[in-house]
Amino acid sequence: MKRFKHLEAASVEEAVAALKEHGSAHVIAGGSDLMGCLKDNLWMESPEAIVNLKTIPDLDEIRREDDGLRLGALATLTRIAESEVVREGWPCLAEAARKTGSPLLRNMGTIAGNICQQNRCWYFRYPDKLGGRIDCVRKGGKRCLAVPGDHRYHSIFGAVKKCIAVNPGDTAPALVALDARVETDRRSIPIDEFFSAERGAVSTILEHDEIVTSIFVPNQAEGTRGAFRKIALRKSIDFALVNCAAAVTMQGGVVNAARICLNGVHNNPYRCTASEEYLVGRELTSESAAEAGRLAVAEAKPLLLNAYKVPMAGTTVADTLMDCAGQA
Structure with missing residues (x-):
């Protein structure tokens, strides 16, 4: 790890000024993602300074507002998973936080950090100290090395700017399903527009000197049921092979609206719009859930080693929807 300055910010404004300087x-x-990036010399330009946000007061609050839920950027995943406010009003988000990493990682990891972390790929994250830098396309190289190499955990929906690394967040699909907004020091960003892996060695549209201050999750319409599922090699620690969140609004036994999001299958969280459109106006049954699952992966373009994720993703969508149906 190369030397850097450690700066403690007393306010958001002070942190932004430090990033500009x-x-x-x-x-x-x-720090659960950042420290690994630093140790492995992930970026093409090593940082000259690290700006500590934990010294900024009131960035870790969890607060119910009249029109929704306000999560401070530094609210830990453990607090979100255990919050009665979140569990009662937005249960799929609480479940997503509960299934992220291990207890130690949840105690350290923040909601903003979970959605801002770098994409996962062993070529992109290969440590320099183990044999020299591997310049994949996200690190200035000319091609994605996973395409001809080991891509068993990579995108089944093709590449973005040649890269097939997947977004690893567990809370990301829940926030997409809940139609959240990311609030920064300068703007409010709909969650559907927040992720942008095509920008290279970053995963979001945030500018270099832009800081997430909170995440706002709106109240859900009456009759909305939410659920989250995660498939991983081990229940704790491991990133998802596939995960899925859904928020389905039912009226009179019929689906009135639906938002469904897969993750671990594409560079960005993958919104299942064809499944959503199919479900509207139909009863949520095992048959309609299975068809929604089929539609969710109808456009999949897997490679040889990750084709197993296609039926896994479709089944996960169907199972998540049936979890929603079971909440009558």
Whole structure:
């Protein structure tokens, strides 16, 4: 790890000023992703400074407002998973937080950090100290090395700018299903527009000197049922092979609206719009859920080693929808 300055910000404004002053600086909150990036020399330009956000007061609040839920950027995944407010009003988000990593990681990791973390790929994240830098396309190379190499955990929906690394977040699909907004020091971003892996060695549309301050999750319409499922090699620690969140609004036994999101299958969280459109106006049964699952992966373009994820993703969508149906 190369030497860097450690700066403690007393306010959001002070943190933004530090990022502007130090062009290659990064922020740290929980640090569970950042420290690995630093140790493995992930970025093409090593940061000259790290700006600590934990010293900023009131960025970790969890607050119910008249029109929804306000999560401070530094709210830990453990607090979100255990919050009665979140569990009662937005249960799929609480479940997604509960299934992220291990207890230690949830105690450290923050909600903003979970959605801002770098995409996962062993070529992209290969440590320099183990044999020299591997320049994949996200690190300035000319091609995605996973395509001809080991891509068993990679995108089944093709590449973005040649890269097939997947978004690893567990809370991301839940926030997409719940139609959340990401609030920064300068703008409010709909969650559907927040993720942007095509920008290279970053996973979001955030500018270098832009800081997430909170996440707002609106109240759900009456009759809305939410659920989250995760498939991983081990229940704790491992990133998802596939995960899925759904929020389905029912009126008179018929689906009135639906938002469904897969993750671990594409560069960005993958919104299942064809499934959503199919379900509207239909009863949520095992048959309609299975068809929605089939439609969710109808456009999949898997490679040889990750084709197993296609039926896994479709079944996960169907199972998540049936979890919603079971909440009558």
